[in-house]
Amino acid sequence: MSTVKAETKFIEKAMNAIADPCRLSILQEIFRKGEMCCGDVQQLTGLSQPTCSHHIKLLADSELVVCRKDGRNHFFTLNKNNFKKVSIFLERFCEV
Secondary structure (H helix, E strand, O other), X not given: OOHXXXXXXXXXXXXXXXXXXXHHHXXXXXXXXXXXXXXXXHHHHOOOHHHHHHHHHHHXXXXXXXXXXXXXXXXXXXXXXXXXXXXXXXXXXXXX
């Protein structure tokens, strides 16, 4: 896959992940706390565990969050490098 196609695919997945209000609130909370576990996401959203897992999987598949397993717990942090890629992509629309 060419670099341009790979970047386009990444941007599409990332923007789709960010566009959902629930996932956006999860991302904002991870930003505030630095790291969250699945139980934290459930408390934040009030959603069932399977629904939370679905949202987290989409965020992980979009490469906007990094998942780390510690025993039976999964912890999530932001992938700041990929947020920078999204930011650089969007900044192109502001160029004069």
